[in-house]
Amino acid sequence: MTASSHLRPETEPSPGETISVAEATYLNRDANPVIQILVRAVEQTDDAIMITRADGIIEYVNPGFERITGYRAGEIVGRSPSVLASGMHPPAFYSELWHTIGRGESFRSVFTNRRSSGELYYEEKTISPIRGSDATISHFVATGKDVTARIAAERRLEYLANYDALTGLPNRSLLHDRLTQAIQRAHRQSKAVAVQFVDLDRFKLINDTLGHNIGDRVLIEAASRLRQCLRATDTVARLGGDEFILIQEDVDHPDMVEQVARKVLEAFAPRFLVAPPQGLFVSVSIGLALYPVDGLTPDELLMRADLAMYRAKEAGRNSFRFFEAAMDASAMRTLTLEVAIRGALENGEFAVAYQPIIDTHTQRPVAIEALLRWHSPIHGTVPPDHFIPLLEENGLIVPVSRWALREALRQTRRLQRAGQPGLRLAFNLSSRQFRDVGLLQDVTAALDETDFDPRLLELELTESALMDNPEASAAVLETLRARGIRVAVDDFGTGYSSLAYLMRFPVRTLKIDRSFVHEMERSREAATIVRAITSLARSLGLDVVGEGVENVAQLALLQELGCHHIQGFLFSRPVPAAELARSFPA
Ligand code: C2E
Ligand code: CA
Ligand code: CA
Numbered sequence: 140m141t142a143s144s145h146l147r148p149e150t151e152p153s154p155g156e157t158i159s160v161a162e163a164t165y166l167n168r169d170a171n172p173v174i175q176i177l178v179r180a181v182e183q184t185d186d187a188i189m190i191t192r193a194d195g196i197i198e199y200v201n202p203g204f205e206r207i208t209g210y211r212a213g214e215i216v217g218r219s220p221s222v223l224a225s226g227m228h229p230p231a232f233y234s235e236l237w238h239t240i241g242r243g244e245s246f247r248s249v250f251t252n253r254r255s256s257g258e259l260y261y262e263e264k265t266i267s268p269i270r271g272s273d274a275t276i277s278h279f280v281a282t283g284k285d286v287t288a289r290i291a292a293e294r295r296l297e298y299l300a301n302y303d304a305l306t307g308l309p310n311r312s313l314l315h316d317r318l319t320q321a322i323q324r325a326h327r328q329s330k331a332v333a334v335q336f337v338d339l340d341r342f343k344l345i346n347d348t349l350g351h352n353i354g355d356r357v358l359i360e361a362a363s364r365l366r367q368c369l370r371a372t373d374t375v376a377r378l379g380g381d382e383f384i385l386i387q388e389d390v391d392h393p394d395m396v397e398q399v400a401r402k403v404l405e406a407f408a409p410r411f412l413v414a415p416p417q418g419l420f421v422s423v424s425i426g427l428a429l430y431p432v433d434g435l436t437p438d439e440l441l442m443r444a445d446l447a448m449y450r451a452k453e454a455g456r457n458s459f460r461f462f463e464a465a466m467d468a469s470a471m472r473t474l475t476l477e478v479a480i481r482g483a484l485e486n487g488e489f490a491v492a493y494q495p496i497i498d499t500h501t502q503r504p505v506a507i508e509a510l511l512r513w514h515s516p517i518h519g520t521v522p523p524d525h526f527i528p529l530l531e532e533n534g535l536i537v538p539v540s541r542w543a544l545r546e547a548l549r550q551t552r553r554l555q556r557a558g559q560p561g562l563r564l565a566f567n568l569s570s571r572q573f574r575d576v577g578l579l580q581d582v583t584a585a586l587d588e589t590d591f592d593p594r595l596l597e598l599e600l601t602e603s604a605l606m607d608n609p610e611a612s613a614a615v616l617e618t619l620r621a622r623g624i625r626v627a628v629d630d631f632g633t634g635y636s637s638l639a640y641l642m643r644f645p646v647r648t649l650k651i652d653r654s655f656v657h658e659m660e661r662s663r664e665a666a667t668i669v670r671a672i673t674s675l676a677r678s679l680g681l682d683v684v685g686e687g688v689e690n691v692a693q694l695a696l697l698q699e700l701g702c703h704h705i706q707g708f709l710f711s712r713p714v715p716a717a718e719l720a721r722s723f724p725a
Contacts, residue, residue, distance in 0.1 A: 187262065187283040190269075193276050195219055207262070207285045209255035220281070225259055227251040236266065240279055243268050249286060261290040303377040305355060306362035314376035314384055318437040321374075321388050322430050328389075333396040335385035336426040336444035337365065337403060340456040342381035343534065344574055345421070349414055356413040357421055364406040368399060384441065393429065393461070400425050400459040407457075424451040425459035433462045449473075453528070473529070479517050480529050484539050488514050491546050492713035495722045496565065496684055496706045499698055504722050506563035506597065507554075508706065509547035510713045511539070531571045540572055541581055548589040548596070550716040555595070559723060565597045565627065570604030574611070579618055597625040597648060602633065605644060613644060620645040627684075632668065642679055649676050651702065653687020659696055666696065673701045 181188055187204035191197050197220060200212050208215075208223060215222065228251060239246040245267040252262050264283035271277040301313040309317060318334070325332045339345075339361060346354035358381065365375045365383055374386040387399055403425060410418035426448025434440040447462040454460065483489060490512045495504035513521045530536040544566055551564040572578060586593050598619065605612045605628065616626055627648035628641060632655050651669060658665035669685075676683045685697040688707030697705055711722050 185284075187264075187281075187285070189220065189281045189283075191220060191279045191281070193278060195279075198278070204283075207254075207260070207283070208252070214255075223250075223252040225251045225253045227259070240266055240268050240276075243270075243276065249290070250283070260285055260287045262286065306359055306377050308362050308366075308383070309374060309376040311376070311378055314374065314378065314386075315437050317374045317376070318386055318440070321386050322435075322437065324388065325390075325430055330388070331390040331432070332430040332440075333385075333387040333390050333399070334428045334430070334440045334444045335387065335396070335400060335403070335459075336428075336441070336448040337383040337385060337423050338425075338448050338452070339381040340422045340424055340452070342421070344571065345419065347534075348574060348576055349419075353414050353419075357411055357419065360411050360413060361407075361421065361423075365403065368402045368406055378441075384444075390429070396427055396429065397459075400427060404457065404459065422457035424448055424456050426451055426462065427459060428462040443467075476515075476518060476521065476526065477529055477533070479515055480513070480526055480535065481533070483513060483515065484535065484542060486516075488516070489539060489543065490514060490715065491543055491550070492715055493547075493550075493719055494706060494713040495711050495719070496704055497710050499694065499703050499705055503724070504559075504562065505704065506565050507551065507719065507722075508565040508599070508713075509543065509551075509567070511543050511567075512713075527569060531569055536569055536571055537575055537577070540568070541585070544582065544585045545589065548585055548591045551595075552589050552591050554716075554719065554723075561595070563595045563597055563625075564591075565599055567599045567629065568604070570601065570607055573600055573604050573615065574607075578615070579622075582619075582624065583622065593623040594625070597627050599627045599629040599650065601629045602631060602641070605641070616645050627682075630686075632672065646681070648682040648684060650684045650686050650706075653707070656685050656687045656693055656697070656707075657689075660692055666700070669697070669702070670700045677701060 181201050184201070185203055187207045188199075188201040189197060189204055190199040197216050197218055200208075200210070200215060205211055210222070232248075236246050236248075245265055247265045248263075250262045250264050252260055254260055262283040263286045264281055266279055266281040268276040269278040269280055301310060302308065303310045318332075321332045324330075339357070342354070342357070345357055358377075361381075361383065362375070362377065365385065369375060369385060369387065373388060374384075376384045376386070378384050385399065385403070387396060390396060403423060407421060407423050411421050412418045426444040426446060428434060428440045428444035428447060430440055433443045443462040443466070446466045447460045450466060451458045451460040492510045492512050493507040494510060496506040496508060497503065498505045511523050511527070513523075513526050515521055527536065530539055547564055547566055551562060555562050568578075575581075582596075582598075585591075586596065605616075619626055625647040626645065627650055628646050629650050630652040631649045632652045649672065651672060655665050655669050659669055673683050682704060683702045684704040684706055685693075685702045686706050688694050688697065688705045688709045690709060693707075694705060694709060714721075
C-alpha cells in the first residue's frame with residue numbers, strides 16, 4: 140500500500156491479516172474510545188512519529204513529522220527513511236542501528252538529518268520494534284524531537300569555551316589541548332615544538348589613549364597577521380589581553396624557530412590602518428621556548444616563553460629572545476616584586492630623594508633632581524631601574540608619579556622659601572607618562588596646589604620617549620613650554636636621535652649620559668662627542684649638564700669642554716630632603 144495514511148481503504152481486512160497503519164487509522168475512526176484517544180495522541184503530538192514496516196519502508200508519518208521534516212505524508216509514505224539521511228553519519232552508525240532494532244531493542248541517538256528543503260537538522264530519536272501477536276517484529280516506530288536549537292546552543296557554548304570571541308583564535312583552554320597534543324606528537328617523532336610568546340608593545344597605551352575600539356581593531360589585525368606567519372597546521376592562539384601564542388611543530392633546529400620569529404617581526408612592520416589619519420605602528424616582543432629542552436609540560440613552556448618575552452621587552456622591544464635557564468631565578472624575584480609593589484603607595488613605602496645639579500662656577504646648586512625611592516619591608520630598598528618598569532607595566536606609574544611630583548614640589552617649595560628662591564626642581568617622566576592624556580592637567584594641578592612657579596619646574600624625558608612619536612611629542616612639549624615649564628633631554632647620547640633633529644623640539648637642557656662622562660677619561664672619542672654636544676648645545680642657548688661625575692678628573696675635563704653644570708656622587712649622592720641643607724653653603 141503506497142497511498143497516503145489518510146486514504147480510506149476499500150475493504151476491511153480479514154482477521155489475522157496484517158493491516159497497514161493507514162488502514163488502521165481509518166478503521167479506528169469508529170473504534171472504541173481508548174483507541175480513538177491513541178490515534179488522536181499520535182496525530183496531535185508535537186513530536187515526529189514515523190512507523191515503518193519490518194523491512195524499513197515508511198507506512199505512516201504524523202503531522203509532527205511533516206512539520207519537522209517538511210515532507211508531506213503523501214510524498215514519503217512507501218519510501219525508505221534514508222531520504223532523510225544527511226550523509227553526516229558513517230555507515231557504521233546505520234549498521235549499529237539495524238543491529239540493535241533487529242535484536243528487538245530500542246535504538247536511541249541524535250540524528251543529523253536533512254529536511255526536504257535540504258537544510259540540516261538534529262533529531263533526538265528513539266526507534267523501537269513493534270511486535271505482532273505472534274511476537275515477531277511487524278513494524279518499527281520512530282519518535283523524534285527537533286533539537287536543532289539546543290544543539291546549536293551547545294555548539295556555540297563549546298565554541299565560546301574554546302575560541303576567543305574577538306579574534307576567532309583558539310583561547311587559552313584550546314591552546315592547552317593543542318600544545319599537549321603537539322608535545323605528544325613531538326615525543327613520538329623525536330622532534331621539537333616551539334612556543335612563541337608574542338606580546339604587543341605598548342598596547343596598554345593604545346587602549347588607554349585611543350580607546351578600546353581601536354584597541355580591539357589592533358588585536359583583530361594582529362591576529363590575522365600572526366596567522367599568516369605560520370603553516371595551517373600550526374596553532375595561533377590568544378592567551379588574553381594582547382598576548383598571543385604560536386605553536387610551531389616539526390621543528391628540527393632552532394633556526395626554523397628564529398625564522399618564524401623574524402617573519403612575525405616583519406609582519407608587524409607595516410602600519411596598522413586602524414586609527415586615523417596616519418595609522419599606528421605596533422611592534423611585538425617575542426619570547427621563545429622549546430620542547431623538550433626548555434620544558435616538558437605546556438605550563439612550563441608557556442611560563443618560560445613568557446619570561447623570555449619579558450627579556451625581549453627589556454632589551455628594547457620589537458625583538459625576540461630564546462629562553463635561557465638563568466632567566467628563571469631573576470624571574471622569581473621580579474614576580475614577588477610585582478606583587479609587593481601593588482600596595483606600596485597606600486602603605487607609604489615610596490619616598491623621594493634629591494640630587495643637586497651644581498653650577499661649577501658658583502659651586503652652588505641650580506636645581507635638585509627628584510629620584511624616586513621604594514623602601515619595601517620585604518625586599519629592602521629597590522632601585523628605580525628595577526621597579527619603574529613594573530609600575531609602567533601595571534599602570535601604577537601614573538598615581539605613584541602624581542604623588543611623587545606633589546611631594547617633590549612641596550619639599551622644593553619649602554627650600555625656596557627658606558632662602559633658595561630660584562631653586563629649580565628636575566622631575567623625571569617616563570615615556571608612558573609623557574603619553575598620558577592627563578599629564579598637563581596633573582602637572583598644572585600640582586603646581587597650583589603647591590604654589591610653585593612653573594618656570595622653576597623642569598621635566599626630564601629620555602630621547603626615546605621624545606622620538607617615539609615625534610609629532611605628538613612636539614605638540615605636548617609646545618603646551619608645556621607655553622606654561623613656562625622647562626624640558627630636559629635625559630641620558631642624552633644613548634638614543635639614536637640626531638642632535639639636529641632634537642633641536643627642533645622646544646627643550647631647554649641636555650643631560651649628557653653618565654656613560655660618556657665615564658668613558659671620557661679613557662676614550663678620546665667619547666671626549667670628542669662630549670665636546671661636540673656641549674659646543675653645539677651652547678650655541679643654541681641650551682643648558683648642558685654632565686651626569687654621573689664621580690671624581691675631580693671628570694669634573695676638570697667637563698669644565699674644559701665647556702660643560703658647567705654637573706651632577707654626580709662627587710658633589711652629592713641623592714639624599715632625603717632633610718639632608719639637602721648641606722648642599723647649600725651659607
Ligand atoms: P636618571 O634620571 O638618569 O637619574 C640619575 C641616576 O644616576 C640616579 O639613579 C642617580 O642615583 C645616579 N647617579 C647620580 N650620580 C651618579 C654618579 O656619580 N655615579 C653613578 N654611577 N650614578 C649616579 P637612580 O636614582 O637609581 O635612578 C635611576 C633612574 O630611574 C633614573 O635615571 C630615572 O631614569 C629613573 N627614575 C628615578 N626616579 C624616577 C621617577 O620619579 N620617575 C621616573 N619616571 N623615573 C625615575
Ligand atoms: Ca633624570
Ligand atoms: Ca640621566
